[in-house]
Amino acid sequence: MRIVEADIAIVGSGAGGGTVAARLAPLVARGKRVILFEQGPRFDYRRFNGHELEMSRMLYREGGGFMVADGTVSLAFVEGYGGSTVVYTGTSLEPPARIIERWNLPGLSPDELVRRARCYAQDNGVHALPAAQINENNRLFVAGCRELGWNATQFAVNTRGCLGSGLCNLGCPNNAKQGTHVVQLPRAESRGVEVITRARVMRLRERRLEVEVGLNPDGSPGEWEPGNYEVRARRVILAGGVVGSTTLLLRSGFDRTLPAVGRYFTCQPAHILVAEHPHPVQNALGHPKSFLWDERIESDHFFLETCMYPPFITAKNMTGFGPDHERFLRRFDHLQMILVLACDEALPNQRIVLDRRGNPQVRYRLDSRTIRALVGGTRAAAKIFFAAGALRVHAPSARPTCLETDARDRIETRIRTEYFLPGTVSVSAAHLMGGCRMGRSATDSVTNVDGQVHGYPWLHVADASLFPTALEANPYLTIMALADRVADAVLDKEHA
Amino acid sequence: MLYLVSEYLRYAINFPGYREQQVPSSGPLERREKWLRPLLEAMVPAARGLDRQALERVLRLSDAILLDRPAAIRHRAILAANLIRSLVRLRCGPVSRQKAGCVAARLARLENSRSRNIRLALWATRTLLMAGYYGDPQRQKAELGYRPQLRGWGGCREKTTP
Ligand SMILES: Cc1cc2nc3c(=O)[nH]c(=O)nc-3n(C[C@H](O)[C@H](O)[C@H](O)COP(=O)(O)OP(=O)(O)OC[C@H]3O[C@@H](n4cnc5c(N)ncnc54)[C@H](O)[C@@H]3O)c2cc1C
Numbered sequence: 001m002r003i004v005e006a007d008i009a010i011v012g013s014g015a016g017g018g019t020v021a022a023r024l025a026p027l028v029a030r031g032k033r034v035i036l037f038e039q040g041p042r043f044d045y046r047r048f049n050g051h052e053l054e055m056s057r058m059l060y061r062e063g064g065g066f067m068v069a070d071g072t073v074s075l076a077f078v079e080g081y082g083g084s085t086v087v088y089t090g091t092s093l094e095p096p097a098r099i100i101e102r103w104n105l106p107g108l109s110p111d112e113l114v115r116r117a118r119c120y121a122q123d124n125g126v127h128a129l130p131a132a133q134i135n136e137n138n139r140l141f142v143a144g145c146r147e148l149g150w151n152a153t154q155f156a157v158n159t160r161g162c163l164g165s166g167l168c169n170l171g172c173p174n175n176a177k178q179g180t181h182v183v184q185l186p187r188a189e190s191r192g193v194e195v196i197t198r199a200r201v202m203r204l205r206e207r208r209l210e211v212e213v214g215l216n217p218d219g220s221p222g223e224w225e226p227g228n229y230e231v232r233a234r235r236v237i238l239a240g241g242v243v244g245s246t247t248l249l250l251r252s253g254f255d256r257t258l259p260a261v262g263r264y265f266t267c268q269p270a271h272i273l274v275a276e277h278p279h280p281v282q283n284a285l286g287h288p289k290s291f292l293w294d295e296r297i298e299s300d301h302f303f304l305e306t307c308m309y310p311p312f313i314t315a316k317n318m319t320g321f322g323p324d325h326e327r328f329l330r331r332f333d334h335l336q337m338i339l340v341l342a343c344d345e346a347l348p349n350q351r352i353v354l355d356r357r358g359n360p361q362v363r364y365r366l367d368s369r370t371i372r373a374l375v376g377g378t379r380a381a382a383k384i385f386f387a388a389g390a391l392r393v394h395a396p397s398a399r400p401t402c403l404e405t406d407a408r409d410r411i412e413t414r415i416r417t418e419y420f421l422p423g424t425v426s427v428s429a430a431h432l433m434g435g436c437r438m439g440r441s442a443t444d445s446v447t448n449v450d451g452q453v454h455g456y457p458w459l460h461v462a463d464a465s466l467f468p469t470a471l472e473a474n475p476y477l478t479i480m481a482l483a484d485r486v487a488d489a490v491l492d493k494e495h496a
Numbered sequence: 497m498l499y500l501v502s503e504y505l506r507y508a509i510n511f512p513g514y515r516e517q518q519v520p521s522s523g524p525l526e527r528r529e530k531w532l533r534p535l536l537e538a539m540v541p542a543a544r545g546l547d548r549q550a551l552e553r554v555l556r557l558s559d560a561i562l563l564d565r566p567a568a569i570r571h572r573a574i575l576a577a578n579l580i581r582s583l584v585r586l587r588c589g590p591v592s593r594q595k596a597g598c599v600a601a602r603l604a605r606l607e608n609s610r611s612r613n614i615r616l617a618l619w620a621t622r623t624l625l626m627a628g629y630y631g632d633p634q635r636q637k638a639e640l641g642y643r644p645q646l647r648g649w650g651g652c653r654e655k656t657t658p
C-alpha cells in the first residue's frame with residue numbers, strides 16, 4: 001500500500017465536487033496539496049457519437065439500468081470526470097425559495113443560495129435560447145399550454161456554441177454544454193488541483209482514505225499507477241453524489257453514530273410521455289429542453305418539461321409492448337415528448353443501504369402520493385398533447401395505454417391511479433437527492449448547514465446528498481450553490 | 497401450484513445466494529433464438545420479418561447490454577427471461593407449436609399479473625429485447641427515420657431551422 005499525504009481530499013468530480021475543486025484551487029498557490037479522486041475515467045467528447053446503447057454503456061452507471069431494489073424505478077447517474085454533468089440536459093433553475101424556506105435551516109436563506117447560484121449560472125454560460133433555436137417539440141408544448149390557458153415558462157440552459165444536436169443526455173459531441181468537466185474542473189487543474197481518475201475511494205477512516213486506482217477503459221494507465229493507496233488528508237470533502245457519498249459513509253461505518261446516513265432518499269421519479277402528430281415533429285434537432293409547466297406543483301406535486309429521447313430509451317420508458325407500442329415507435333419522427341416529474345416526499349425509510357457485498361442498494365418504493373403525482377402529470381400532459389393537435393397519446397396509466405382523440409374529453413376517467421401498476425409502468429429518475437441530509441442534529445441528519453458531518457470536524461459533504469427533501473426543481477444549480485457554501489466554510493477553517 | 501409458482505418467482509427475482517461463478521450462461525445463440533423469437537415478435541410485431549441473421553443481431557445487442565451489468569443483475573435478467581418463457585410455454589405449448597395470438601395474449605395477461613415479480617420479469621425481458629431491436633443504429637436510421645445529428649442545425653440548417 002502506497003502512502004500519499006494531502007491537505008484536502010475531494011471525492012467525486014460532479015456538480016458538487018467540480019465546484020469545490022475550483023473554489024479551493026487558490027489554496028494550492030499557498031502551498032496546500034488538494035487532490036480530487038474520481039472513480040470514473042476522463043471522457044473525450046470527440047468519442048461521443050450519439051449512439052444510445054454505446055454511449056449509455058460508456059457513460060452511465062450500469063449502462064443506465066441501475067434499478068432500485070424492488071425493480072420499479074431506474075436511476076440514471078454517471079461515473080466519470082464531471083459526474084452526471086456530462087449527461088445532464090443543462091436545465092438551469094434557481095433554488096426555489098419555498099423549498100429552501102421549508103428546510104428552515106439556520107443561516108441558509110433563499111436569497112443567499114440564489115445569489116450563489118447566479119454566479120455559477122454566469123460562469124457556466126446559462127441563458128435562455130433565442131426563439132430561432134426553439135425546436136418544434138418545445139413550440140408544440142407552448143402552443144398546447146396556451147390553448148388550455150396554462151402558462152408555460154421558458155427556462156435557461158447552460159451552453160456555449162450549442163449546435164442543437166439534441167444529444168445532451170448521451171454526452172455533448174460539440175463540448176457546448178457547460179458541465180463541471182468543461183468549466184470548473186479544467187480551471188481547478190490549471191491552478192494545481194490534482195485530479196486522479198479511475199481512483200475509487202473505498203473506505204474512510206479518521207483523516208485517511210483507502211483508494212483503489214485502476215486502469216483506463218482502454219487499458220492505459222491514468223494519472224497514478226494502478227494499485228492501492230492510503231491517502232492521509234487533514235480534511236476530506238465527499239462529493240460522490242447521492243449514491244457515492246452515502247455508500248462511502250455506510251461502508252466506513254458512520255451510520256453507527258449517524259443513524260440518518262442513507263435515509264430520506266428522493267429522486268423525483270419521471271415518466272417519458274409521447275404523442276403522435278399528423279405531421280413530422282422536429283424534436284431530434286435543437287436543444288431538447290426550454291419550457292416547463294409547474295402551476296400544479298404545490299397542489300398536486302408534479303411538474304412537466306419538454307424533452308427528447310432516442311428510440312430505445314423512448315421504447316423502454318413507454319409502457320407495454322405490441323402493436324400500439326410499436327405504432328408510436330414507427331412514427332418516431334412524428335412524436336411530441338413531455339417529461340412528467342413527481343415531487344416525492346423525503347421519508348426515513350426511503351433509503352440507501354449496503355448489500356452483503358458492500359454495494360449500494362436503493363430501497364425505494366413508489367408511494368401513493370408519488371403515484372398520484374405521476375398520474376396527475378400524465379393527465380395534464382395528455383391535455384397538452386391533444387390541445388397541441390396530437391392524434392394519439394401514450395398514457396402509461398390508461399387501459400389501453402393508447403388514447404385516441406375521442407378520449408380527449410374523458411382524460412380524467414381514462415387515466416387512473418388504479419391502472420398504475422408498479423413493475424409494468426416504466427419509471428425513471430435522474431434527480432437523486434438526500435442520504436446525507438443537512439439538519440440541526442445527528443438524530444435526523446448527517447451534516448450541519450455548512451455540510452460538515454456532525455461530530456467530525458474534518459469531514460464535509462458537498463453534493464446532492466445534502467438535500468433535506470426533494471428540491472421540486474432540476475437541481476444542479478442548487479447543488480453548486482450548496483457546494484460553494486461548503487467551500488466557503490472550508491476556506492474559513494483553512495485561513496483560520 | 498400457486499404457492500410453488502410464487503416461491504419460484506421469489507427465487508427468480510430476488511435470488512439471494514448468488515455467487516459470481518454461478519451466473520448461468522443464457523445458452524448458445526441458436527438455442528435461444530428459438531424461444532426468444534416468439535416473445536420478440538409478440539412485443540415488436542415488425543420483428544416477424546427478421547431473418548435469422550437479423551434476429552441474431554438483435555440478441556447480440558441485448559447480450560451486450562447485459563455484459564456490463566453486475567453478475568447478480570445478469571443472473572436475474574436471465575432467470576426472468578426463463579420464467580417468462582416457462583409461463584408462456586405452460587399456456588401455449590412448446591415453441592414449435594406456439595401460435596402468435598396465444599403468445600401475445602399470454603404476455604398481455606402476465607403484464608397485468610397480480611404478482612409484481614411476474615410483471616417485473618416481463619418488464620426486464622421486454623426491455624432487453626427492445627434494446628436489441630430499437631437500439632440498433634442501422635434500424636433506427638432505416639426504419640424509424642432517426643439518426644443522431646452530431647452537428648445539429650449546422651448539419652442541415654437550411655432544411656430544419658424554424
Ligand atoms: C440524464 C440526466 C439529465 C439531467 N438533467 C439535469 C438538468 O437538466 N438540470 C439539472 O439541474 N440537473 C440535471 N440532472 C441532475 C444533475 O446532473 C445531478 O443532480 C448532479 O450532477 C448531481 O451532482 P453530484 O455532485 O451530487 O453528483 P454527480 O454529478 O453524479 O457526481 C458524483 C461523482 O462522484 C464520483 N464518485 C462517487 N463515489 C466515488 C468514490 N467512492 N470514489 C471516487 N469517485 C466517486 C462518481 O463517479 C461521479 O462522477 C440530470 C441528471 C441526469 C443523469
Ligand code: SF4
Nearest residue numbers: 162163165166168172
Ligand atoms: S443540443 Fe447543444 S448542448 Fe445538447 S448535445 Fe447538442 S450541441 Fe451539445
